[in-house]
């Protein structure tokens with residue numbers, strides 16, 4: 001499918017094969033992603049990501065990934081990690097960027113460099129409960145890509161547009177998701 | 185043959201030419217879908233010339249015009265007469281089963297036994313209504329384009345039109361003009377100009393070979409079959425009905441309808457990207473037209489190349505709308521259609537109830553399908569697409585009968 005000359009480090013043939021296999025066996029496409037989070041002190045928490053379920057069975061990682069979240073000092077916190085909302089930005093930017101690479105591979109476009117900056121505007125009167133009309137979350141998120149690739153501007157824009165269309169985090173952020181929070 | 189729409193009639197003609205004895209079973213009258221399932225103002229989005237059926241075509245003096253429903257029905261009725269199609273009207277097929285080598289076709293007017301069956305019962309028999317419609321608050325009418333006829337049928341007040349393909353943009357425009365303010369929820373859509381370089385879009389699709397692209401040459405035929413209809417309408421002046429045109433008359437654009445909680449509609453934040461994707465796809469199509477024109481030396485026959493303005497997207501489209509408070513009296517679902525083959529008792533359906541086929545040939549010997557999106561060619565679902573498909577499939581069918 002892909003030319004040997006284009007290499008973005010993405011195994012596009014494997015992705016295509018997986019897509020075909022999962023079309024035949026849709027139950028294997030049911031995944032369950034998880035993280036666990038433990039409070040440390042103040043606004044500081046420590047989260048880990050390890051196993052997940054997919055392809056019909058429990059899957060193991062090569063290692064456990066750890067993430068510290070906190071708030072900056074201006075919130076009277078200790079700044080021991082990025083804020084949770086910044087993790088959302090990281091999630092979105094990394095999801096879109098992975099998508100750009102995969103789609104570029106599929107479309108035979110050699111990438112040289114891909115850089116995204118992502119920013120979210122927020123009026124914190126919402127989270128502080130000062131103004132009911134202000135939402136807690138972002139007013140809007142802006143992602144700016146700088147891409148150097150063997151392709152014209154239209155093709156590069158199409159890569160970025162298609163990656164939004166196929167992105168899980170983009171969907172999570174732009175569409176409502178039912179959330180259930182329980183106490184054991 | 186099940187169904188006397190243009191697809192069934194085209195197949196009937198091809199079988200007659202091959203001397204194959206057949207009958208066309210039709211639950212209503214010829215062209216039943218056009219008579220009973222379309223809105224009043226609908227005009228075809230394909231020009232008059234683009235209705236070349238086997239042994240028949242447009243006979244009038246306005247090849248570039250667009251038929252209304254009366255003219256469409258008259259056209260198909262006349263086709264049925266010209267080809268003396270053996271149509272049994274008022275005959276509803278209630279089940280089709282295999283019986284040894286044959287098919288047993290049960291109808292409300294008795295049974296037929298056939299060596300071969302062609303399903304031409306249409307791709308748009310049922311309305312696709314998203315599940316969230318059930319959660320609409322009392323007092324807000326929920327109407328699908330399938331049941332919509334004209335604006336007067338709707339209660340006073342605003343209308344949330346969901347879907348911005350051919351149907352949603354046409355109805356949004358008409359309803360807003362009727363004095364009911366329209367909010368249009370925009371998901372994936374395919375923008376195209378009605379006229380490009382002085383020629384109708386369909387002239388380009390036809391001449392540049394896009395309509396003839398084959399199903400077995402597509403990278404991903406399943407995706408190609410799911411692509412929404414062109415955002416297009418038949419206009420006398422060749423103007424384009426796109427999102428900019430509906431914005432110009434005051435229709436408000438919002439993102440894809442994504443959810444409904446306590447009477448509050450939620451819209452996706454993806455509007456900008458949906459419009460960007462659509463503009464990019466349109467420009468790809470227009471580039472391919474330009475390349476074709478340069479290649480075949482047609483540049484002199486058409487006007488210079490040009491591009492449309494980008495889709496204007498509101499700076500901050502609302503992400504939620506309290507329907508009752510916003511004065512919305514109706515939600516109009518322009519969310520598409522699907523076939524109804526619930527009476528087909530032959531094992532050719534997938535787990536989602538969709539019929540499996542290879543270019544209209546099913547895995548059940550002698551059972552064929554017509555008139556579906558991209559069945560054998562990009563044009564398969566269009567009136568103009570039936571001739572080639574009927575020709576191919578009647579050949580296959582004849583070979584099967586000769587066995």
Ligand SMILES: Cc1cc2nc3c(=O)[nH]c(=O)nc-3n(C[C@H](O)[C@H](O)[C@H](O)COP(=O)(O)OP(=O)(O)OC[C@H]3O[C@@H](n4cnc5c(N)ncnc54)[C@H](O)[C@@H]3O)c2cc1C
Nearest residue numbers: 187189190191211216217228229230277305306555566567
């Ligand atoms: C709103 C709309 C606009 C369209 N505009 C255009 C356009 O501008 N140009 C174009 O080329 N195409 C257009 N199309 C696409 C296509 O041409 C039409 O959908 C067309 O009606 C399809 O023709 P058909 O013969 O495949 O099916 P239909 O015309 O739907 O014919 C199927 C027939 O089968 C009958 N039938 C169904 N079930 C049974 C049963 N169980 N027993 C007996 N009979 C049965 C029906 O009554 C019907 O008469 C449009 C479609 C829609 C929905």
